[in-house]
Amino acid sequence: MQNALTGVSRGSKLASQLLAFGRRQPLEPKVVNIGRFIRGLDDLLRRALGEEIEIETTVSGGLWNTFADPGQIENALLNLAINARDAMNGRGRMTIEVGNAFLDDDYALEHADVTPGQYVMLAVTDTGTGIAPEIIDKVFEPFFTTKPEGRGTGLGLSMVYGFARQSGGHVKIYSELGLGTTIKLYLPRSHASEDLVVESTQKPVVGGTETILVVEDDEGVRATAVEMLTDLGYRVLKAADAASALAVIESGVPVDLLFTDVVMPGALRSPALARRARERLPGIAVLFTSGYTENAIVHGGRLDEGVNLLPKPYTREALSRKIRYVLGSQQQGNAAGPAQARTGASLEKTARQLSILLVEDEAIIRLSSVDMLQDLGHDVQGAANIEDALALLRKAPFDVLITDIQLSGSSGLELADEASALHPGIGIIFASGRDSLPREREGGILLRKPYDAAALASCLERLGKCGASQTS
Ligand SMILES: Nc1ncnc2c1ncn2[C@@H]1O[C@H](COP(=O)(O)OP(=O)(O)OP(=O)(O)O)[C@@H](O)[C@H]1O
Ligand SMILES: [Mg+2]
Known part of the structure; x- marks a missing residue:
């Protein structure tokens, strides 16, 4: 039983970290004062780090509030602390520092993902091994780990990175081999007053009679x-x-x-x-x-x-x-x-229900896209390759074709031509990881991968086939 439970909880943690990296974790952001918030995490950190590591926390006066999911802040801090512990082999000093920060235009020029402005910074510094320059660019990658099998999954920093990006923030690593590492997490400032119901997950279980x-x-x-x-x-x-x-x-x-x-x-x-x-x-x-x-x-x-x-x-x-x-x-x-x-x-969906054919060779993307489209209220069929797609297109008309451009062995562009020939009015959306469509398709609708339901909905709206303006 214990093994089964451990297995399930590991699987669930893995899934949620991957989602966090993919910025697909459903966030519940709140206005939080991180200084106050992390004081409530003392116990948790103490337990995670063990006796031999000194923990020092400094929170600067007049700390701004930030707008982020408190559960994820806790998760991020815990991941950083555990990395620090591992880097110090269980012995040393970890410093947590929280303060206001201004990321200026110059900094934003050097870091493509930064919008200049006011942030709250949470930094975790350790006196550990440091990170070698050759791998420092890799540490945010999911499954990148230098730890022995069973010790690390390589998802901790990916989660921190995904969370920061999804929250409109930024992460920066400073590290010197043999001296230690500082990881700074910047979260956007909020001018609102703190939401009161910020609770840590470390609360006892209570029931009720409702x-x-x-x-x-x-x-x-x-x-x-x-x-x-x-x-x-x-x-x-x-x-x-x-x-x-x-x-x-x-x-x-x-x-x-x-x-x-x-x-x-x-x-x-x-x-x-x-x-x-x-x-x-x-x-x-x-x-x-x-x-x-x-x-x-x-x-x-x-x-x-x-x-x-x-x-x-x-x-x-x-x-x-x-x-x-x-x-x-x-x-x-x-x-x-x-x-x-x-x-x-x-x-409730206001948009008109569309019949959509989705062509994608990656099973996971296909399934989740079909799911998202159904949730948007549409009638969807998925196809894994051109042959299946054509068979479906010959059987019945569709309002919209959403196709990956690069299908294994063939091209979504050709499929689009055949679909238009079969059903002249069909709307076409191309999904691709690239920034732009090939020149001969300029003006077509590009659904940039990876995409979420909002991106799908907005592409469908651009087609003009659904939305309030059109009544069917
Ligand atoms: N504070 C640190 N000091 C030295 N190296 C670090 C530090 N934090 C991360 N690293 C390096 O980056 C790698 C990736 O870290 P990450 O947290 O993503 O995964 P992990 O710790 O290996 O596994 P997991 O967090 O999933 O248990 C680590 O294996 C380690 O090599
Ligand atoms: Mg880790």
Whole structure:
């Protein structure tokens, strides 16, 4: 059992670090004072570093606030601290420094990813081995590690880098062989006042006695969630899809929290379920859960305001914490006045449903793109190569063809010509890792890889085939 649990938690950590590197982690940014925030992490760092490492923390006075996901700040700091520990062989001094920083035009000229401006800097310095100049450019690469098998996966710094970039920040390494390393993480300044509900993940598990409706199509996952919640003291109802969940809610039983999977089979989609549940029970709290990071409720890597998401797989701790948090905020809101129903209205798709053919030879990209397009409300078919694509095109018309330019052994450009010949009005989008389309296709629509749901949606809008202006 222990081995299985360790395996699952390692897999889940791996997935989330890769997502962080790909800047696809759903972030929940808050206004945070990092100085105050990291004081709450003393214990955690102490435990991670062991007895023999001295930890010194300096926070400069008048520290600005920053706008970033506190859970990820904690993760980044922990990764940097563990790297420092490993570099010092468990002995030495680690310094954490937090201060205001201004990155000026000159600095921005030297660093392509920097927008000049005000940042909050979090620096971690160690007195360890240092990083050799030959590998310093590689350390952010996913899976780059110099540690023996089983000790490092090479994802720590990739996560830090992806998180910084996704948050509009920047990372810089200074290192000297034999002397030590400083890694500086810059996060953008926020002028807003600090959000109060900044909690560290290191809190004990608490349950409750509210009623929770669990909606999940996978029987095993549903049974586990029900059992964990029952165990935590909650009264639990369950449903296998959105339609039966709605039936439960409409039957009039009081439900305090709707805990629903995002991606489920059936015509009723989970955002619509949430909206209808709120119409019926205005005080109900809603928590979504999903194993996918781009879906009906995550847009462009960011959760919609007021929407709560628990990523899968989750532990009992994560579940209990998130449930309490969501119930707590809802109860505060309910006490404050008539429920300002934060309905799923913004989640409803206004665009017209399109029939789309997506051609991509990389299975993972194909599957996730099909998923994103479906979540945008479209009818999608995927094809892995030109032959399959042509067979589909001959069978039925499509509104839009999205094709990779470089398909193994053949070209998406030729496919586009054939598609246009078969269906003259078809809209065409080319996906490519390059910055521009080949000259003969100038003026065509380029979907730059890697892309997210927002990029897909905006390309479809540019085609003029969907969006408010066009009524079908
Ligand atoms: N503070 C440091 N001092 C010296 N070398 C470092 C330091 N931080 C990172 N490195 C080097 O960069 C490599 C990549 O670091 P990264 O955190 O991405 O992966 P890892 O520590 O090897 O594995 P993981 O963090 O996934 O357990 C390390 O293997 C190490 O060689
Ligand atoms: Mg590491």
